[in-house]
Amino acid sequence: MATSEGAGTPNARTGLGIVGAGVVACAACCAGPILGFLAATGVASVLGAVVFGAAGVAVVAVVAAVMWLRRRRRQRECTPPAPTPVVVGLRPETTRVRPGDHR
Secondary structure, eight states, X not given: OOOOTTTTSOOHHHHHHHHHHHHHHHHHHHHHHHHHHXXXXXXXXXXXXXXXXXXXXXHHXXXXXXXXXXXXXXXXXXXXXXXOOOOOOOOOXXXXXXXXXXX
């Protein structure tokens, strides 16, 4: 029985070479979609932050405008009347009760 060297025995390096080639092929094939997904989530995050920020600025602008208009309207409605003399009525001296005075 003549046997050739390596016949019938698996070579560990050959198996690792196939696995390595598979890993390289997978990385080459899947890198694009994975990077695309990561880029899309990054872009979506940036867009979400921009939209959320813009919505916040819009809400603050609307609230500030409403408060400003209400303040102006109140200032117009609450103008003081022209100064006029005021009559102050005092009680006569005899009707006052002083402390310690028990009548």
